[in-house]
Amino acid sequence: MERIPIVTMGESLFVTIQVDIDDRLATMLQDDLMERIVATGARGVLIDISTMDMVDSFLGRMFAGIASMSRILDAEVVVIGMRPVVAITLVELGLSLPGVRTALNVGRGMALLNSALTPVVVEGEPADGDDASD
Amino acid sequence: MARPPAKAGEDSGADDAPAAPPPGARGRSLLASLLSERREQVLDAWVRAQDRKLESRAGRTSEANVRAECTALLDALELAVAGDYSTDVKSVEYADVTQLVNAMSKDRARQGYSPTETAIAVFSLKDALLGVLEEACADRPELLVTEIKSMNALVDDLGLQTFEAYVAGREEVIVSQQQSMLALSTPVVKLWDGIVALPLIGTLDSERTQTVMENLLVAIVDTESQVAIIDITGVVTVDTSVAQNLLKTVAATRLMGADCIISGIRPQIAQTMVFLGVELGDVVTKATLADAFRVALRMVGANLATASPRP
Numbered sequence: 355m356e357r358i359p360i361v362t363m364g365e366s367l368f369v370t371i372q373v374d375i376d377d378r379l380a381t382m383l384q385d386d387l388m389e390r391i392v393a394t395g396a397r398g399v400l401i402d403i404s405t406m407d408m409v410d411s412f413l414g415r416m417f418a419g420i421a422s423m424s425r426i427l428d429a430e431v432v433v434i435g436m437r438p439v440v441a442i443t444l445v446e447l448g449l450s451l452p453g454v455r456t457a458l459n460v461g462r463g464m465a466l467l468n469s470a471l472t473p474v475v476v477e478g479e480p481a482d483g484d485d486a487s488d
Numbered sequence: 489m490a491r492p493p494a495k496a497g498e499d500s501g502a503d504d505a506p507a508a509p510p511p512g513a514r515g516r517s518l519l520a521s522l523l524s525e526r527r528e529q530v531l532d533a534w535v536r537a538q539d540r541k542l543e544s545r546a547g548r549t550s551e552a553n554v555r556a557e558c559t560a561l562l563d564a565l566e567l568a569v570a571g572d573y574s575t576d577v578k579s580v581e582y583a584d585v586t587q588l589v590n591a592m593s594k595d596r597a598r599q600g601y602s603p604t605e606t607a608i609a610v611f612s613l614k615d616a617l618l619g620v621l622e623e624a625c626a627d628r629p630e631l632l633v634t635e636i637k638s639m640n641a642l643v644d645d646l647g648l649q650t651f652e653a654y655v656a657g658r659e660e661v662i663v664s665q666q667q668s669m670l671a672l673s674t675p676v677v678k679l680w681d682g683i684v685a686l687p688l689i690g691t692l693d694s695e696r697t698q699t700v701m702e703n704l705l706v707a708i709v710d711t712e713s714q715v716a717i718i719d720i721t722g723v724v725t726v727d728t729s730v731a732q733n734l735l736k737t738v739a740a741t742r743l744m745g746a747d748c749i750i751s752g753i754r755p756q757i758a759q760t761m762v763f764l765g766v767e768l769g770d771v772v773t774k775a776t777l778a779d780a781f782r783v784a785l786r787m788v789g790a791n792l793a794t795a796s797p798r799p
Contacts (some may be wrong), residue, residue, distance in 0.1 A: 434745065438705030441743040442698075450739035457745035458712055 360390050365392065366398035367429075367469055374406050380416050387420060391427045397466035399424055401462060404435025410447045415450035421454040430455060430470050434463040499522060518624065518635055519617070523566040526620050533616035534558050543610045547726030554609075561613075563589050569642075577645040589646055590653040597657030610650045614643045654748040674700050676707035681789040687777075697733035701740055708746050715784040716741050719777045721752030731766040738771050747787060749773070752781035771791075 358379065362367040367390055387399065401417070409417075421431040427473070432455045436444075444451065445470070455470070457463035523530060535555055564584040577586055589610065617639050625632035674696070679681075679685050688702050690696075702717060711727045718737065723730065734750060740750040751774040761768075776782040785792055 433743075436739075436743050437700060437743065437746065438709060441705055441740040442701055444743055445701075445736045448555070451743060458714070459745075462714070462745060472560055483717045 360386055362390075362394055362415065363400075365396060365471065366400055366464075367394065368400045368402070370402040370405075375406070375413065379438070380413055384416060384420055384423075385403070388423055388427065391424060396429050397471050399429050399431045400434055400460065400463050400467065401431065402434045402463075403438070404459075405438070406440060407437070409436075409444060411447050411449060414444050414447060414451065417454055418451050419436045421451070425453065430467060432450055432457050432463040432466055434458075434460055439440050445485045502760065509754075511558065517569050517571065518621075518631075519639060520566050520570045522617075522620050522624055523562060523569070527562065530616050530620055531555065531562060533619050534562075534613055536608055536737050537615045541612060556597050557588075557592055561585065561592075563603055566587055579648055585646070589649050590656075592654035593650045594657030594660070597654045598661060599660055603651065603654055604653045605649055610647050611643065613709075614640065617643070632726045632777060658703055670787055671785035674703045676703050678707075678713070680785065680788065681719070681792065682712065682715065683781070683784045684713045685717040685719060685781075686716075687722060690724065692723060692730045692733050694729075694733060697736060701737045704737065705740060708744055713746055715747050715749065715787050717749045717751055717780045717784055719752040719756075719778065719780070720750060721777070723752075723756070723757075726753075726757045726761055726766070728764055728766055731761065731764075731768065735768065735771070747772070749780045749783060751775070751777045757763055761795065 355417050356373070356379065357377070358369060358371060358373070361370075367387065369387065369485060371383075375380070375383075390396065391399065399420070401420075417431075417433060424431045431450070434457050455466060535551065535558060538554060539551070568581040568585050573580075576582075592609065593606050598608070618636065621632060621635050621639065625635060637674075651661075677685050677689070679686070684704070686700065686707075688700065692700070704718075707713070708716060718734065720726065720734070725773050738748040738750070749772045750768065753773055753775060770785065773781075774783060784793060
């Protein structure tokens, strides 16, 4: 059965969606991702969608869902490389993916995760409740 | 005029050749023979009638031009009405005539003629033809009536054709202007490595928002920009729908992974927005483009150092 691979990169998980994703595959990805976050204790998730031409309302909601679930598991989600057409479609659908971080490319996404995860005080950036002792 | 023309509607497909043979050759309509025999007379009367009615506008198109147009039209018309002609200008025989009329009307629409002026060009033909018809049928009033009826219907149809072509010409002008405006008014400028700005001018309806959004997003991808500044100094009014469209653009920019700053909000606009209850949410807004640029530079990690200390 086809599955979307999830790669571990240091403290983060990396997912590249390179196939036509249907609802079943999307739900499976969500399940797998949550299990992997718990199993590896990952702090960040990078989802690369730069090859996707189309994101429908179901997928849009799913990304938002993954972001919320991951945050409960203390992992930040960054969606990478959304195409202009996809962005416009999502906005027209009224889905602005609140709570999902976005980045232009993988490099930026990594930088974003690093700055979000390392407890460095950045100007104008409130520490996002990271002060819990662990 | 002997009698007012009867209703123009009743003549569709009517054969206007009466039982008595027309004065021209058999099988050749009276109108056609008049058009060829008395061409100069008709032409003169037509051009003069146009001149008279448009005297205030004289000089826009030279008389030679008008004459050339009219001659071409009369030539085509003569061919079209050669036999038993129908008065339906949509039929095949009139293809040349309608083409000429269309060209003339569109031309005039582009030159800024008013609809009346354009229509007069065709309707003056009625006066000119009336004159020659009256002379030719002076002794046969019943023939005159039928001829006038069909001529009247014909010229009226041509007049309608003129008007349609005129409006179509105007539409073309409007559409091409709209397109050039759309293209002109949405430039995306790169301010710094990783910073693009989009100065908006005019109104922001949903169609323009679409263009603006597309241009901005594509520019963000091309320049790999982190920050986009939308400057609305040139936007005349910001109402709820404009704000909605702005927010859409900001949301799309965020989805792409860039931050968006809105700048150039004039005091009046700020007041209007608050009165209207427009919420820009957590979008960063700045009064001037300079302020926005300063913030943007900080976001991309560049620092501005002033040579002399600020007061």
